[in-house]
Amino acid sequence: MNPTRLTRAGLLAYGILTLAFLYLPLVAVGFASVSKSRYLSFPIRRYDTGWYAEALASDTVRDLLLISLKVAGIVTVVSMVVGFFGALAFARYHWRFRGLFQKLILLPIFFPQTVLGLALLMWFNAVDIVPSWHTAVVAHLVWISPIATLIIAIRAYSFDPTLEEAARDMGCSTLQILREITIPLLMPGVVSAGLFAFLLSWGNFPLSLFTTGADSTLPEWLYAKMVSGYSPLVPTVGILTVAGSAALLAVALIAPSIVRMWRRTPQA
Amino acid sequence: MERLDRRLGALCATPMLLLLGLTFLAPLVVVAAFSIMPEKVFDLWHQPDFSAYVEVIRQGYWTSVAWALGMALVATVILFLICWPLAYAMAKVYRRFTLVLTIGVVLSLFVSENIRLFGWVLTLMKGGLIEGHLRAWFGTGFDGLLYNVPVIIFGLVYVYLPFMLFPLAQGIAMIPDDARQAAYDLGASRRRVLWEIDLPLAAPGIVVGGLLTFVLAAGAIAESKLLGGQAVIVIADDVETAFTYGQNWPLGSALAMVLIAIIGSIAIVGVSRIDLDAIMGRRR
Amino acid sequence: MNQNVILQIAGLYKRFGDFTALHSIDLKVHDGEFLAIVGPSGSGKTTLIRLFVGMDEPTDGTIWLRGQRIDTVPANQRPTCMVFQSLALFPHMTVGQNIEFPLKIRGMKPAERTARALELLDLLRLPRSYHGKRIHQCSGGERQRVALARALAFDPEILFFDEPLSALDYRLRKTLEKELKDLHARTGKTFVYITHSLEEAMAMSDRIAIMRAGKFEQIAPADDIYNRPVSRFVAEFMGEVNLFPLTVEESGAASAGSFTLPPRATARFGLVAGDPATLMVRPEYIGFVGAGTETEPDLSVRGRVLNEFNLGSRFQYEIEAEDGQRLTVETQRDERFGGAIGDTVTLGWAIDHCHVIRGE
Numbered sequence: 001m002n003p004t005r006l007t008r009a010g011l012l013a014y015g016i017l018t019l020a021f022l023y024l025p026l027v028a029v030g031f032a033s034v035s036k037s038r039y040l041s042f043p044i045r046r047y048d049t050g051w052y053a054e055a056l057a058s059d060t061v062r063d064l065l066l067i068s069l070k071v072a073g074i075v076t077v078v079s080m081v082v083g084f085f086g087a088l089a090f091a092r093y094h095w096r097f098r099g100l101f102q103k104l105i106l107l108p109i110f111f112p113q114t115v116l117g118l119a120l121l122m123w124f125n126a127v128d129i130v131p132s133w134h135t136a137v138v139a140h141l142v143w144i145s146p147i148a149t150l151i152i153a154i155r156a157y158s159f160d161p162t163l164e165e166a167a168r169d170m171g172c173s174t175l176q177i178l179r180e181i182t183i184p185l186l187m188p189g190v191v192s193a194g195l196f197a198f199l200l201s202w203g204n205f206p207l208s209l210f211t212t213g214a215d216s217t218l219p220e221w222l223y224a225k226m227v228s229g230y231s232p233l234v235p236t237v238g239i240l241t242v243a244g245s246a247a248l249l250a251v252a253l254i255a256p257s258i259v260r261m262w263r264r265t266p267q268a
Numbered sequence: 269m270e271r272l273d274r275r276l277g278a279l280c281a282t283p284m285l286l287l288l289g290l291t292f293l294a295p296l297v298v299v300a301a302f303s304i305m306p307e308k309v310f311d312l313w314h315q316p317d318f319s320a321y322v323e324v325i326r327q328g329y330w331t332s333v334a335w336a337l338g339m340a341l342v343a344t345v346i347l348f349l350i351c352w353p354l355a356y357a358m359a360k361v362y363r364r365f366t367l368v369l370t371i372g373v374v375l376s377l378f379v380s381e382n383i384r385l386f387g388w389v390l391t392l393m394k395g396g397l398i399e400g401h402l403r404a405w406f407g408t409g410f411d412g413l414l415y416n417v418p419v420i421i422f423g424l425v426y427v428y429l430p431f432m433l434f435p436l437a438q439g440i441a442m443i444p445d446d447a448r449q450a451a452y453d454l455g456a457s458r459r460r461v462l463w464e465i466d467l468p469l470a471a472p473g474i475v476v477g478g479l480l481t482f483v484l485a486a487g488a489i490a491e492s493k494l495l496g497g498q499a500v501i502v503i504a505d506d507v508e509t510a511f512t513y514g515q516n517w518p519l520g521s522a523l524a525m526v527l528i529a530i531i532g533s534i535a536i537v538g539v540s541r542i543d544l545d546a547i548m549g550r551r552r
Numbered sequence: 553m554n555q556n557v558i559l560q561i562a563g564l565y566k567r568f569g570d571f572t573a574l575h576s577i578d579l580k581v582h583d584g585e586f587l588a589i590v591g592p593s594g595s596g597k598t599t600l601i602r603l604f605v606g607m608d609e610p611t612d613g614t615i616w617l618r619g620q621r622i623d624t625v626p627a628n629q630r631p632t633c634m635v636f637q638s639l640a641l642f643p644h645m646t647v648g649q650n651i652e653f654p655l656k657i658r659g660m661k662p663a664e665r666t667a668r669a670l671e672l673l674d675l676l677r678l679p680r681s682y683h684g685k686r687i688h689q690c691s692g693g694e695r696q697r698v699a700l701a702r703a704l705a706f707d708p709e710i711l712f713f714d715e716p717l718s719a720l721d722y723r724l725r726k727t728l729e730k731e732l733k734d735l736h737a738r739t740g741k742t743f744v745y746i747t748h749s750l751e752e753a754m755a756m757s758d759r760i761a762i763m764r765a766g767k768f769e770q771i772a773p774a775d776d777i778y779n780r781p782v783s784r785f786v787a788e789f790m791g792e793v794n795l796f797p798l799t800v801e802e803s804g805a806a807s808a809g810s811f812t813l814p815p816r817a818t819a820r821f822g823l824v825a826g827d828p829a830t831l832m833v834r835p836e837y838i839g840f841v842g843a844g845t846e847t848e849p850d851l852s853v854r855g856r857v858l859n860e861f862n863l864g865s866r867f868q869y870e871i872e873a874e875d876g877q878r879l880t881v882e883t884q885r886d887e888r889f890g891g892a893i894g895d896t897v898t899l900g901w902a903i904d905h906c907h908v909i910r911g912e
Contacts, residue, residue: 025387112487
């Protein structure tokens with residue numbers, strides 16, 4: 001019944017291979033980003049970090065970075081708030097249309113993002129809104145806030161509703177319950193939802209494609225360069241965006257332990 | 269308390285409902301409205317007709333629909349087969365490696381899809397990571413592996429792997445070990461246990477995983493564009509072209525409606541059959 | 553104990569859709585008493601307690617607390633407090649923060665709050681150092697005490713308990729039963745305790761209210777409930793019992809199948825011919841009649857020993873009477889039956905230990 005050691009070893013190897021498979025293309029991009037030649041060809045003969053210097057000095061890249069950051073930042077904050085309440089409606093409260101609500105939230109996730117972007121473009125046009133990075137925020141929210149809701153809902157499911165009842169029994173108003181019990185207990189879920197929201201928005205391309213108007217985000221610019229012909233800046237900027245995500249994640253993973261250490265010190 | 273629950277539930281759902289109403293349902297209504305406008309108009313103040321739908325049928329767009337659905341189906345089946353052992357191992361065999369794998373797979377999702385596909389282009393192209401090194405080491409190269417149908421399916425499998433893997437692992441985690449143990453104890457073979465216990469009990473995860481990958485793959489564009497070149501055109505690509513190069517919003521809308529109708533009906537039928545509370549781990 | 557009524561309910565109804573959980577019930581809780589509400593699961597006791605604290609609203613009926621209507625008052629404004637089955641301790645707060653929570657909500661100053669929390673730790677016999685401990689660092693029994701301290705913190709009029717001991721193991725449950733009874737004596741508060749365990753109710757409470765299918769079957773002190781149940785349901789719910797349907801004859805004698813009740817006994821119970829009635833005897837009042845027995849018992853039955861069960865402090869026997877009725881007998885360890893399974897024996901007991909339940 002229990003898997004044999006051989007099965008275990010085989011499955012472990014399979015898992016490692018899967019990870020390798022997922023990251024192999026990034027390795028190729030990484031190599032390409034440090035190739036000196038303007039026309040890429042493997043194996044790479046001469047390595048050079050010149051493209052990085054150029055990318056970092058470029059005004060275009062800085063503008064793209066700023067827009068991507070603004071979009072991702074606003075999407076993060078809004079989807080955390082909307083997702084927090086959405087998750088309570090999704091998982092915690094028993095209300096009449098809960099089943100319907102749960103299913104409605106799933107629909108945007110299932111929806112082809114390019115088509116959603118086009119639909120939004122027509123909608124903005126119909127109500128006379130000129131597309132810019134602001135409208136891209138809206139487009140990202142349609143897809144990302146349901147995901148944030150689901151992430152927080154997982155936390156809300158494991159939350160014991162008698163805690164709220166006990167707080168009410170001891171004299172809390174609905175708002176006090178929210179502040180003292182619900183928010184602190186769901187906070188880990190809200191934080192990871194925010195992290196997901198930021199990273200998904202940062203890397204999203206199909207929703208931005210039609211909704212940014214004259215503005216452009218990093219993934220959009222990369223796509224434009226990829227389809228219009230090779231530019232040596234593409235792998236470089238690509239790796240820079242990945243490095244940005246990785247840095248944020250590293251901070252997010254390390255921050256809790258630093259906070260804990262910092263909290264412990266004054267007490268000791 | 270029940271009354272309070274009901275009030276608070278509706279109240280908490282309001283921001284999300286407003287958001288989705290204004291940015292998801294309203295745009296869909298606009299798409300539907302544009303799809304019954306005459307050719308090449310950019311506003312909705314015209315006599316409705318069905319010329320765009322006639323165009324959809326007359327120009328034989330059904331081939332791109334068939335390509336999209338066919339490739340999505342193949343990719344879904346392949347993904348199920350390659351993800352099942354991995355999901356099983358994540359739920360029942362691995363211990364700490366489950367966390368490593370989960371984090372590894374989730375992290376890959378945060379890298380823009382087009383960067384990852386571009387990486388595959390660099391890997392598979394003539395003079396790319398594979399062919400270039402083969403030629404350098406053995407002196408014989410080949411023509412590169414891009415721009416055909418199998419590579420598009422490969423791209424779909426690559427991009428949507430997490431969407432099959434995680435629901436499957438969640439579904440398999442819901443199989444009680446006792447039930448499997450009991451089945452062995454009662455004399456079932458491994459294959460029988462898979463068939464009689466594992467598959468039925470993991471069904472919610474299989475449905476969610478299959479649904480997600482199929483629907484997302486059917487609406488995907490980047491794989492066929494970046495990896496497939498112009499080998500085949502999928503319906504989502506047609507939609508985009510109609511809007512951009514064609515500047516024909518009604519035609520694009522009609523094509524989008526076809527795609528929405530297919531994906532929407534599959535998604536709605538599938539979603540209505542699953543108990544989200546059970547899958548997401550409700551305690552009560 | 554004074555007999556002032558602190559909590560009163562009248563005509564309380566609760567319906568959930570088609571299901572009626574409470575059928576027009578009435579109850580008076582006396583100031584300072586320990587009342588246990590006992591019933592099998594689904595009898596409506598949890599519904600009742602949720603109405604008391606305001607987590608649900610009654611479909612009909614009234615609840616008064618010290619003469620004031622409270623059924624329309626929201627849960628957070630009622631001067632009552634509940635100890636939950638899950639305890640509902642806040643996992644993100646320390647022991648001290650949990651205990652101080654209701655005081656903080658009522659706007660008490662931090663220094664006063666802490667002082668009160670420390671007093672409560674003393675009252676519950678928890679070390680003061682626990683004030684800064686995390687909930688997950690506490691054992692099951694300690695958590696129970698923290699929950700009690702928190703419930704007592706704002707000095708509620710009544711404490712309600714929703715089976716808080718049901719998840720604990722046997723030894724810890726016994727210890728906490730004693731502590732709870734002791735806490736009741738020391739604080740003088742009114743405790744209303746719901747449980748499905750007869751043992752728990754008997755051990756702690758002044759009065760017991762038995763619930764069945766959304767109604768009270770009997771409300772009385774524990775001894776009365778045990779020895780003088782009003783119905784077969786109560787008799788059977790309150791532990792092992794022997795029940796004999798009686799047929800009262802014109803002569804005044806009553807037949808119970810394998811034995812006959814003499815006319816003086818039926819007269820004592822006030823039974824007349826045609827009355828439907830059941831005779832009840834608890835198993836511990838029945839003894840084996842042997843050669844060494846000095847006096848003839850009032851009532852006796854012959855039967856065959858089917859089985860012996862060792863209960864630890866006692867022995868229990870299953871006996872089949874000559875007419876086929878099964879009897880349960882319990883003896884102290886030193887009165888253990890000396891013979892073998894299958895032996896024919898004579899059982900005897902006194903009329904004083906019998907109780908008659910009237911009705912069908």
